[in-house]
Each structure stands twice: as structure tokens, then as C-alpha cells.
Amino acid sequence: MASTGETITAEAAPQKVRTRIEYRRFNVFHRWMHFLVFVSFTVLVFTGMPLKYKDTEWARWFMDLFGGVTAAGVYHRIAAIVTVFYWTAEFAFMVVMLLHSRGKLLRSPGSLMPGKKDLQDMIGMFAWFFGKGPKPQFDRYTYWEKFDYMSMMAGTVIIGMTGFMMWFPLWFTKVLPGVFLNIALVIHSNEALLAMGVIFIFVHFFSAHARPESFPLDKVIFTGSLPVEHYRAERPLEFARRVREGTLDEVLVEKRITWKTYAADVLWWIITAFAGFCAILMTAFIIWSVFD
Amino acid sequence: MTRLRYALLAALLCSAAALGFAAAAAASTSTAESALNASSNDACFHCHGQQDVQNRTIDVGGRQKSIFVNSGVYDASRHGKLACTSCHIGFKPGLHGVDQTQAWLVTAKLTACNNCHADVFAMYRGSFHGNLVFGESNGKAPVCADCHVAHNITPPDTPAFRASIDSLCARCHAERLKTYLDSYHGKASYLGAAKAAVCTDCHGGHKILPPSDPESKVSKQNLVATCAQCHPGANENFAGFMVHVDPQSPSSSFAVWTFYALYIMLIAVVFTFALVHTALYINRGIKDGLYRRNHHG
Numbered sequence: 001m002a003s004t005g006e007t008i009t010a011e012a013a014p015q016k017v018r019t020r021i022e023y024r025r026f027n028v029f030h031r032w033m034h035f036l037v038f039v040s041f042t043v044l045v046f047t048g049m050p051l052k053y054k055d056t057e058w059a060r061w062f063m064d065l066f067g068g069v070t071a072a073g074v075y076h077r078i079a080a081i082v083t084v085f086y087w088t089a090e091f092a093f094m095v096v097m098l099l100h101s102r103g104k105l106l107r108s109p110g111s112l113m114p115g116k117k118d119l120q121d122m123i124g125m126f127a128w129f130f131g132k133g134p135k136p137q138f139d140r141y142t143y144w145e146k147f148d149y150m151s152m153m154a155g156t157v158i159i160g161m162t163g164f165m166m167w168f169p170l171w172f173t174k175v176l177p178g179v180f181l182n183i184a185l186v187i188h189s190n191e192a193l194l195a196m197g198v199i200f201i202f203v204h205f206f207s208a209h210a211r212p213e214s215f216p217l218d219k220v221i222f223t224g225s226l227p228v229e230h231y232r233a234e235r236p237l238e239f240a241r242r243v244r245e246g247t248l249d250e251v252l253v254e255k256r257i258t259w260k261t262y263a264a265d266v267l268w269w270i271i272t273a274f275a276g277f278c279a280i281l282m283t284a285f286i287i288w289s290v291f292d
Numbered sequence: 293m294t295r296l297r298y299a300l301l302a303a304l305l306c307s308a309a310a311l312g313f314a315a316a317a318a319a320s321t322s323t324a325e326s327a328l329n330a331s332s333n334d335a336c337f338h339c340h341g342q343q344d345v346q347n348r349t350i351d352v353g354g355r356q357k358s359i360f361v362n363s364g365v366y367d368a369s370r371h372g373k374l375a376c377t378s379c380h381i382g383f384k385p386g387l388h389g390v391d392q393t394q395a396w397l398v399t400a401k402l403t404a405c406n407n408c409h410a411d412v413f414a415m416y417r418g419s420f421h422g423n424l425v426f427g428e429s430n431g432k433a434p435v436c437a438d439c440h441v442a443h444n445i446t447p448p449d450t451p452a453f454r455a456s457i458d459s460l461c462a463r464c465h466a467e468r469l470k471t472y473l474d475s476y477h478g479k480a481s482y483l484g485a486a487k488a489a490v491c492t493d494c495h496g497g498h499k500i501l502p503p504s505d506p507e508s509k510v511s512k513q514n515l516v517a518t519c520a521q522c523h524p525g526a527n528e529n530f531a532g533f534m535v536h537v538d539p540q541s542p543s544s545s546f547a548v549w550t551f552y553a554l555y556i557m558l559i560a561v562v563f564t565f566a567l568v569h570t571a572l573y574i575n576r577g578i579k580d581g582l583y584r585r586n587h588h589g
């Protein structure tokens with residue numbers, strides 16, 4: 001594979017410009033989708049959680065920050081519309097990809113579809129945690145990434161439906177009895193806590209920030225690509241599969257290293273560190289108010 | 293004769309003026325708004341306005357209440373221009389007898405507001421609260437001054453009064469307040485949404501009746517119309533939404549509690565598993581020195 005890399009470098013790189021061959025893990029669509037989730041989810045959590053924990057000091061603090069509970073409600077609804085948009089786009093993308101591959105994508109080892117190997121990987125990881133075996137090798141997505149994705153896609157439907165029930169109660173009660181509005185609030189509120197825990201602490205942030213392989217921050221969802229060797233070490237099965245199938249070239253990109261690259265890196269660090277800090281702060285607040 | 297005539301004329305004019313003045317004074321007295329004589333209130337505050345009477349209490353229906361009245365707060369209140377004696381009828385400067393005080397507490401105090409606010413007083417008298425006071429002589433039931441705050445009357449349409457309603461009702465209905473505050477209206481209102489419904493928007497202010505009474509705003513017959521005050525187009529289903537439901541109690545609403553319990557279990561399982569997974573992962577990473585490796589570029 002080294003030869004492939006060299007060819008691209010030689011052909012595309014003008015003199016005196018540093019370039020690097022990188023592995024493109026996420027395309028522009030993936031990155032935009034993640035960006036929309038990132039922004040809308042953050043807004044939803046920060047405008048919604050103060051309602052759930054209304055008795056706390058920080059609830060008032062956040063509401064003041066947003067200009068009052070009514071304004072926060074408007075931002076919450078705008079972010080909800082963004083959520084509907086990205087969910088629909090992602091779902092449509094998934095359907096198109098499935099049809100395009102005539103269903104093969106579903107059975108591919110690089111698919112997001114959970115399978116037998118995920119269970120084996122999980123058992124393997126626990127063995128590795130206790131020093132009873134080697135670390136399992138992963139394909140394109142690990143089992144926790146699949147869980148992350150699936151729970152988000154399913155959770156969005158649940159939280160979205162219940163949210164719309166509370167947004168348009170008159171319309172929904174044309175058919176549904178009023179107790180559904182009570183249930184909607186309970187589901188919406190607790191699904192939100194579940195989603196926030198999964199994203200902000202236990203699954204997503206851990207996998208993107210705190211795992212040894214990604215510490216202190218895995219930027220690939222923002223940059224799209226990462227150095228080939230890093231990816232080869234992280235997802236050896238996908239790499240080997242692409243080599244075997246001869247499709248590695250499709251995902252190799254040449255990245256120019258300029259001052260902009262570094263500036264963008266620094267900017268992403270600042271933004272992401274800030275967002276992560278806020279998320280952890282919020283989570284700490286909630287843990288505090290639950291056990292207070 | 294001329295001098296006598298002038299004298300008579302002057303006397304006539306004087307008496308006419310006096311009569312007019314007296315009539316005007318009588319007219320304004322009857323409207324109560326300017327019944328004063330600020331000096332008469334000064335006489336009251338001479339004792340009741342002193343900080344050192346704060347600890348002097350009298351027995352009001354079993355509760356000890358201070359006889360202190362903050363004159364600044366009273367003067368700035370809606371009733372600030374009224375003489376103390378327009379409500380505390382019959383009291384005179386000097387030590388008041390216990391008998392007089394106790395008699396006033398169970399008679400004039402209950403109906404003093406009726407002298408000016410007969411229309412709302414009639415509504416109150418016919419309400420559940422009014423019936424407790426006048427029908428059952430229940431000393432703990434609220435009289436006008438309990439909700440309107442006797443010496444600090446504020447117009448009920450001000451945001452400050454609206455914001456205070458939930459705590460006024462909670463003095464007796466604390467359990468209902470808790471479920472209300474956990475509801476959609478309560479959360480919004482608690483965090484400062486002025487439009488969100490408070491207790492009196494659904495239950496009414498003066499004519500509060502139990503839901504079993506067909507005249508009640510929250511009776512089966514009237515509930516839809518009550519919801520429609522803010523949600524035009526509300527129907528029976530919509531009105532079936534329960535404001536006072538406690539998701540943590542299966543006896544409150546079994547359906548709501550079921551979803552609550554399911555979610556708590558789901559959250560507990562997911563968080564526990566993820567926490568253990570994360571802790572073990574980090575532990576292995578530290579032990580194997582994986583954090584010291586090169587990071588993503």
C-alpha cells in the first residue's frame with residue numbers, strides 16, 4: 001500500500017507544499033450531519049434540562065442566559081426543526097445507500113447494522129479489560145459506535161414524537177386521549193436524560209475524548225480524514241478488507257498541510273473543548289441535583 | 293339695616309358654603325377612597341408601626357400573629373389611602389380590649405371587604421372557601437385578607453401578584469402545588485413565563501368550587517371551556533390531560549407511572565453498563581500505557 005500512497009503524493013503535490021496522505025473516514029455528508037446533530041443537540045439539552053431541573057439554581061441561570069423561559073422555548077423548537085431535518089436527511093441517505101448497494105450494505109462488515117461479531121467483540125473487550133486476551137480487532141464501526149448511532153436514530157423518533165405532542169397538543173388530542181400528553185412529558189423528559197447521559201458522558205464523549213485511542217479528542221468527524229497509519233491501527237479489519245478488495249484508493253486523500261490546517265486544528269480544539277466543558281458541567285449539575 | 297342685611301347675607305353664604313363643604317365631605321367619605329384623616333392612621337402606627345411590637349402577638353384562629361404593621365408597605369399598597377378603621381371598624385386609639393379584638397376577628401374582619409367589593413365578595417361567599425368560613429365557621433379557611441395580604445394589597449392583575457398565587461394556595465394545598473409545578477404550566481410559570489396558567493386560571497379566584505360541583509371551572513361540564521380560555525379548540529380529550537399527576541406514584545396514574553418506571557430502569561441499566569465499560573477501558577488504557585502513545589494528527 002505504500003506504493004499507492006507514493007504515487008498520489010508524487011502526482012498531486014506541488015513543490016514546497018507539505019502534503020500528507022490521509023484516510024478519509026467521513027465524507028462531507030457525514031460531517032455536515034454530525035455538525036447539525038452537534039449544534040441542535042447542544043441547544044436542545046441546554047434549553048430543555050433547566051425545565052426538568054427547575055428547582056436548581058443553575059436552571060434559572062441558564063434560563064437567564066437564554067433570555068427567559070419563553071425565549072428558551074423558541075430556541076428549543078428551532079433546534080427541534082433542525083433535528084427533524086437532519087434525521088430525515090440521514091434516514092433518506094441510509095435508504096438510498098441501501099437501495100444503491102442492493103441491500104449488500106446491510107450485510108457488509110463495514111455496516112452500522114449490529115451483528116454476531118459485535119457480541120463477540122464486546123465479550124472480547126471485557127476479556128481484554130481484565131487482561132485475559134488480546135484487544136479485538138474492529139471493522140469500520142465498533143459495537144459502541146453502532147449503539148451510539150442506533151440509539152440516537154431511535155431515540156430521536158421517541159423524543160421527537162413526544163415533543164411534537166407537547167408542541168401541538170390540540171392537534172394530537174383530536175384522536176389521542178389526554179393522558180398521552182402526561183405520558184409524553186414523562187417520556188420526553190426521561191429520554192432526554194438518557195440521551196444526554198449517552199452522548200455527554202457514558203458513550204459518545206467517552207469514545208471521542210477519553211478512550212486511550214482518541215484521548216484527548218478524536219477530531220476525525222470534523223476533519224473527515226486522519227493519518228493512514230492511525231486508522232490502520234484503529235480499524236485494522238476495514239483497512240485489510242479494503243486492501244483485499246482493492247478499494248483503498250477510494251478513501252485515500254491528499255491533505256495539504258498549511259498554516260490554515262494548524263489554525264483550524266486550534267479552533268476546533270477550542271470549540272470542542274468548550275462544548276465538552278459545558279456538557280460535563282451540565283452533567284455534573286444534574287448528578288448533583290439528582291443526589292442533592 | 294344695611295349692616296344687618298350684609299350680616300345676614302354673609303351668614304347665609306357661610307352656612308351655604310359650610311353645607312356644601314359638609315355634603316362634599318360626606319360624599320367623599322362614602323366612596324371610602326379618601327376617608328382620611330391621615331392623622332388617624334398615625335395614631336394606629338404610633339403603636340402598631342413600631343419595630344418593637346413585632347414580637348407582640350394575638351391569637352387568630354389558633355395561630356399567633358404579630359400586631360406589627362409596616363406603615364411604609366401599607367401606605368404604598370393599593371389601600372394605602374384608606375383609614376385603618378375602614379376595615380378595623382370600631383377600634384379607637386388606646387389599648388384595645390381582648391374582647392373587642394376577638395369579636396372583630398370573627399365578625400367585621402370576615403365581611404369588611406364587602407363594604408366596597410360587594411360583587412366579588414358575593415362570589416367568594418358562594419365558593420368552597422366562603423362556605424368553610426361562613427357555613428362551617430372553620431377558623432383555618434382563607435378569608436379575603438389571607439390571599440390578598442391584608443396590609444399589602446396589590447392589584448391582582450400585576451405580574452407580582454400572579455407570581456405569588458402558587459405560594460398563596462400552597463399554604464393549604466402543598467401537595468397540589470408540587471404536582472402543578474412538575475406539570476408543563478408549573479415549570480414554565482416557576483421559571484418566569486408570565487402567560488403560563490397559574491392555579492386561579494383554571495380553578496377561578498373568588499368562586500373556587502370542588503370539581504364535583506357542576507358550577508366549578510374544573511367540573512366535567514366546564515373543564516373544556518376552561519382549557520379553551522388559553523387553548524381555543526380544546527376538546528374532551530385535551531381536557532383529559534391531568535395537571536395534578538405524580539409520575540412517581542402508581543396510585544396517581546398507573547399509565548404514567550408505568551412509563552416513568554420503565555425509563556428509570558432503562559436509564560439505570562444503560563448508565564451502569566456504560567459506566568463499568570468506561571471505567572474498565574480507562575483502567576486498561578492506563579495500565580498498558582496507551583495514553584502515552586501518539587494521538588491523532
